[in-house]
Amino acid sequence: MQKKPLVIALTGVTMLLAACVYIPRPGPVGNHDVPQPAKPVELARYMGRWYEQFRYEASFERNLDEVTADYSLNADGTVKVINSGRRTSDANGFKQSIGKAKVADPTNAKLKVSFFGPFYGDYWILDHDDDYSWSIVGEPSGRYLWVLTRDAHPPGEILNNLQARVKTLGYDWSLVRRTKQ
Template identity: 90%
Template structure:
């Protein structure tokens, strides 16, 4: 739960050209998780855009969520790797089409970012497709 700052991602149409991307998670009364993704489109002088969604646990033993931003349509959102203290998390889904690298700090150290880059590569993701998110 709480705020996460996106550091890297595979570019997706719904997030194209966005920076200052954050994800805020909070627990709903029914046990689902409220997800608020925010970011600023580079060309948008009007400010931030926001999407509100809902997540439910699909497999608690393996950190797999189902997330919906579009009504009854849920997508896979798997925590592939994380820090023991949850200072960072690498998130993707089974096809390898999506990737997000999230941290608790908006501006982690260069050493931390290099470590995350190595972990992303070790998971088999193509680093040439990764976009750095400006915070």
Template identity: 70%
Template sequence: MKKSTIAIALAGTTMLLGACALIPRPGPVGNSAVPQPSKAVEVERYLGRWYEQYRYEASFQKDMDDVTADYSLNDDGTLKVVNRGRRNNKWKESTGKAKIVDAAMRAKLKVSFFGPLYGNYWVLDHGENYDWSIVGEPSGRYLWVLTREARPDADLLARLEARVKTLGYDWSMIRRTKQ
């Protein structure tokens, strides 16, 4: 091989490896047996603002507080998802799209913030009055615990902690979101 061909190949490999380093990596598995969603979801009742209380830290959300998620209907029947949070006194916002993938329960969705790439979003459980929601996905690497109030009472937070543990999640991996 010519030296120039080898140099080009090495440069290309270096650039590819460098680009791969920028891809968000999933965190460790906190639940090796994620359960199926326990209740059907009435989509209209799920719409609106949610405040994140607990989560498994993910690279795309690292060190964020004041995290909210707003859900609304798009004209095509998909959901508009607007996630917002603050890191180092700077607000970050991402807008995505979700589509329901299980028509019977409506608790499993696919969500995309990056064009054609969709990730799983499972509403594992929720309050009867849609005042709280526990969201995961099949790998057990992601978990979000959401409430309708920014600062719910301690009793609700304790009940949510107990429910997360009952679902098989490792509580030691939880990060409490400051609201």
């Protein structure tokens, strides 16, 4: 009779360990002193499609290219987030995640984003062009970084300027992965 509780306990532990495989794991710290956002954000101007140009690789984006982020305002003031990308090893490997963001500070430059129910992560718009043609996004741990543009294939000069800006913000460029669009 004592085997039944042991079997139940082992089954529970096995299920818990299996679930851990799907928990996003952060990469190494690439910026030990993440700066505060440089300027306020006009949410309405930030909405729309963005093309990822560079990022720190993360488990939930591993091997994704053709990555886009689409933002739209919900009636309740939150932001609908649709992240999409294609697995590089599989032409049919399209992946999409739908989430929600809420503003976390009066400048609109800090948001909290959730793709997993009640669990929210930081999304800081560290810098953006005055015309909202590019933005640099990070969060306080320094483990995540995204560089986004409105154009899927911006000129090399813009990409070079963004690379320089990322380095100026204190990010380790050796951890950056270029996203193929």
